[in-house]
Amino acid sequence: MDRFVWASGLLEINETLVIQQRGVRLYDGDDKTKFDLGTVLLSTHRLLWRDHKKHDCCIALPLSQIIFFEEQAAGIGKSAKIVVHLQPVTLNKEPGPYQSSKYSYIKLSFKEHGQIEFYRRLSEELSQKRWERISVSQPMQSPSRSQAGKVKAVGIVGIERKLEEKRKETDKNISEAFEDLSQLMKKAKEMVDLSKLIANKIKDKQGDISEDETIRFKSYLLSMGIANPVTRETHGSGTHYHLQLAKQLVEMLQVPVEEQGGMMALTEVYCLTNRARGMELLSPEDLVNACKMFEALNLPMRLRIFDSGVMVVQLQSHSEDEMIASAVETVSEKGFVSSEEYAKLVGISVLLAKERLLLAEKVGHLCRDDSVESLRFYPNLFLTQD
Amino acid sequence: MHRRGVGAGAIAKKKLAEAKYKERGTVMAEDQLVQMSKQLEMFKTHLEEFASKHKQEIRKSSEFRVQFQDMCATIGVDPLASGKGFWSEMLGVGDFYYELGVQIIEVCLALKHRNGGLITLDELHQRVLKGRGKFAQDVSQDDLIRAIKKLKSLGNGFSIIPMGGGYLVQSVPAELNMDHTVVLQIAEKNGYVTVSEIKSSLKWDAERTNQVLEHLLKEGLAWIDKQAPEEPQYWLPALFSDLYSQDVTPEEADASLL
Numbered sequence: 001m002d003r004f005v006w007a008s009g010l011l012e013i014n015e016t017l018v019i020q021q022r023g024v025r026l027y028d029g030d031d032k033t034k035f036d037l038g039t040v041l042l043s044t045h046r047l048l049w050r051d052h053k054k055h056d057c058c059i060a061l062p063l064s065q066i067i068f069f070e071e072q073a074a075g076i077g078k079s080a081k082i083v084v085h086l087q088p089v090t091l092n093k094e095p096g097p098y099q100s101s102k103y104s105y106i107k108l109s110f111k112e113h114g115q116i117e118f119y120r121r122l123s124e125e126l127s128q129k130r131w132e133r134i135s136v137s138q139p140m141q142s143p144s145r146s147q148a149g150k151v152k153a154v155g156i157v158g159i160e161r162k163l164e165e166k167r168k169e170t171d172k173n174i175s176e177a178f179e180d181l182s183q184l185m186k187k188a189k190e191m192v193d194l195s196k197l198i199a200n201k202i203k204d205k206q207g208d209i210s211e212d213e214t215i216r217f218k219s220y221l222l223s224m225g226i227a228n229p230v231t232r233e234t235h236g237s238g239t240h241y242h243l244q245l246a247k248q249l250v251e252m253l254q255v256p257v258e259e260q261g262g263m264m265a266l267t268e269v270y271c272l273t274n275r276a277r278g279m280e281l282l283s284p285e286d287l288v289n290a291c292k293m294f295e296a297l298n299l300p301m302r303l304r305i306f307d308s309g310v311m312v313v314q315l316q317s318h319s320e321d322e323m324i325a326s327a328v329e330t331v332s333e334k335g336f337v338s339s340e341e342y343a344k345l346v347g348i349s350v351l352l353a354k355e356r357l358l359l360a361e362k363v364g365h366l367c368r369d370d371s372v373e374s375l376r377f378y379p380n381l382f383l384t385q386d
Numbered sequence: 387m388h389r390r391g392v393g394a395g396a397i398a399k400k401k402l403a404e405a406k407y408k409e410r411g412t413v414m415a416e417d418q419l420v421q422m423s424k425q426l427e428m429f430k431t432h433l434e435e436f437a438s439k440h441k442q443e444i445r446k447s448s449e450f451r452v453q454f455q456d457m458c459a460t461i462g463v464d465p466l467a468s469g470k471g472f473w474s475e476m477l478g479v480g481d482f483y484y485e486l487g488v489q490i491i492e493v494c495l496a497l498k499h500r501n502g503g504l505i506t507l508d509e510l511h512q513r514v515l516k517g518r519g520k521f522a523q524d525v526s527q528d529d530l531i532r533a534i535k536k537l538k539s540l541g542n543g544f545s546i547i548p549m550g551g552g553y554l555v556q557s558v559p560a561e562l563n564m565d566h567t568v569v570l571q572i573a574e575k576n577g578y579v580t581v582s583e584i585k586s587s588l589k590w591d592a593e594r595t596n597q598v599l600e601h602l603l604k605e606g607l608a609w610i611d612k613q614a615p616e617e618p619q620y621w622l623p624a625l626f627s628d629l630y631s632q633d634v635t636p637e638e639a640d641a642s643l644l
Contacts, residue, residue, distance in 0.1 A: 073446075074520060074521065076521070077520075079520065080524065112512075113515045113524060115524065116448050116524045116526050117526065117527070120449065174443075174450075177439075177443045177450065178450075178453065180436055180439065180440060181436070181440070181450075181453065181454060181457065182457075183432075184432060184433065184436050185457045185458070185460075185461055187428075187429055187432050188429065188458075188461055188463055189461040189462075190425070191422075191425060191426065191429055192461055192462045192463060194418070194421070194422050194425060195422065197418065198418050198419065198422060201418065213416065213419060216419055216423075217419060217422075220419075220422055220423065220426055222467070222468050222470055222471060223426060223430075223470070223471055223472050224426070224429075224463060224471065224472065225458070225463045225464045225465050225466070225467045225468065225471045225472075225473055226462065226463060226464075227462070227464065227467075241468075241470045265542065266540045266541055266542065267491050267495075267537070267540050267542045270487070270488070270491065270537075270540055271488045271491055271492065274484060274485065274487075274488050275488060279481060280469060280481070281469055281480065281481050281484035281485060282469050282484065283466055283467060283468050283469050283474070283480060283484055283536065284484075284487065284536050284537055284538075284539040284540050285467055285468060285536070285539050286468050286469050286470065287540070288539050288540065288541075305541060309541050309542075309543060309559050310541055310542060310543070310559055311540060311541035311542070
């Protein structure tokens with residue numbers, strides 16, 4: 001902490017603020033300091049800390065004094081920290097809060113988080129070293145890194161070497177991870193290319209592919225996370241997984257949706273389901289794909305999409321009476337309808353239209369005329385006329 | 387001719403067709419599917435190996451996550467498409483983002499009455515972090531953006547609006563066109579905007595200005611202050627947090643009254 005100098009908190013001309021973070025406490029090595037809660041600011045030239053209440057209590061440290069820094073993960077009752085290792089104090093430094101310190105590092109403790117972004121920006125600034133290129137109005141007291149290197153005492157050389165090695169090791173771990181990631185991605189790319197080949201073959205044959213093959217292919221795509229352009233139009237994006245999911249969902253949602261009056265927004269369903277699961281959560285797309293299968297599986301729920309784009313899950317039983325009444329009215333007006341015609345009239349799917357008409361028939365309000373031409377529904381005149 | 391598709395005759399016909407096609411060209415697709423299945427198994431093994439070495443990296447490092455996501459996007463793979471995908475199952479990326487999605491929805495719902503469904507990414511970030519607690523994994527703004535992009539599929543109108551200093555997150559399906567967005571950007575500076583300000587900086591006529599402001603009022607995104615000195619001010623609660631509001635502890639509140 002003896003590397004810090006008192007500062008006004010004002011930026012010099014040509015010095016730019018990069019990022020700031022509130023809720024930061026300063027440590028001198030491992031010891032707490034009286035700089036208990038404030039805002040840490042990173043500029044192109046300095047690292048500053050300002051007390052969050054007393055704004056005129058402000059200290060600063062030139063970035064050139066930073067040798068190296070690292071994260072210290074949060075723990076029980078402990079916030080995440082960034083440990084900053086510093087050059088030895090320069091000889092004619094301006095006055096600061098500490099005359100001396102037994103440590104050559106400080107810690108920034110992020111009580112209100114923000115350490116990730118701060119770390120990233122600090123890395124950027126230290127690699128760009130903009131303070132070397134941009135001069136500011138007041139001369140900075142910090143010697144550049146190479147100069148300080150010549151004034152080192154022996155003990156510090158050893159420490160610095162260790163830090164350098166550790167940094168190389170960390171870099172190596174990170175670069176190994178990235179190397180492995182690149183290799184993995186190459187193999188993933190091969191899978192993508194193969195799937196494109198197969199998809200094209202399917203397209204060429206235009207629907208001559210067997211149901212079984214389609215199902216298999218779709219499940220492969222699902223595993224890899226590859227989008228499914230070809231078969232989507234004909235068979236939808238769902239797989240056996242989504243089929244099972246749909247059934248589970250209906251079981252789980254029956255009571256909550258009823259309690260909400262028969263309809264629930266999909267975002268709410270998403271939260272409800274995932275909170276209940278705890279792990280192996282559903283992706284939003286999983287949920288939508290599963291809900292899309294309600295109709296085909298004849299489950300007592302439907303996915304409904306309003307003009308606004310809002311999607312809801314709706315109980316089939318929700319407005320059964322209304323639906324029946326309106327169906328009968330429409331059919332009476334037209335004389336008779338087929339499922340396709342009715343679907344067009346009401347603006348719903350043919351499947352749903354048929355269901356609705358069948359429902360009305362079930363309660364005796366409509367009659368069917370099943371002939372070679374088509375299945376038609378008529379108002380049940382046996383019931384209404386003498 | 388109407389397709390019937392039901393009945394024993396139809397089933398038999400279908401089976402015959404399948405058999406016929408199978409003996410002709412279908413064999414090619416079958417071969418490739420078998421090949422894909424084998425390659426998939428191999429890939430799964432590679433992924434398992436990768437996971438055993440680097441699963442922690444993904445959890446701990448948001449930079450690594452960014453790299454990972456970018457690479458996936460480049461080759462045409464969406465690791466977050468399904469919880470049943472390999473990426474999700476073996477690397478655990480899925481649960482991280484899907485849970486984040488839940489937290490984002492909850493924050494937006496909780497604040498909707500106040501800001502009409504519009505919130506800055508900064509405020510959302512802070513509140514999500516608070517909600518996750520001290521011991522949870524850290525979450526970057528990039529993570530939030532990716533989670534939000536996934537939430538779009540739920541149809542509730544999630545979208546991200548770029549502003550001068552960051553982003554706004556919309557969580558309701560209110561129609562916001564270019565006109566609305568540019569007014570929001572003007573309001574960013576002070577948290578509010580006036581008719582004269584809009585007219586002078588955008589050179590719009592009164593009708594266009596009023597239409598846009600009325601829409602924002604109607605959607606609950608803006609509040610009007612008719613008691614402002616010179617002319618009514620249209621305030622945007624979404625832009626409040628940094629400028630004017632502060633979470634104050636009871637002690638601080640007491641101290642300020644002394």
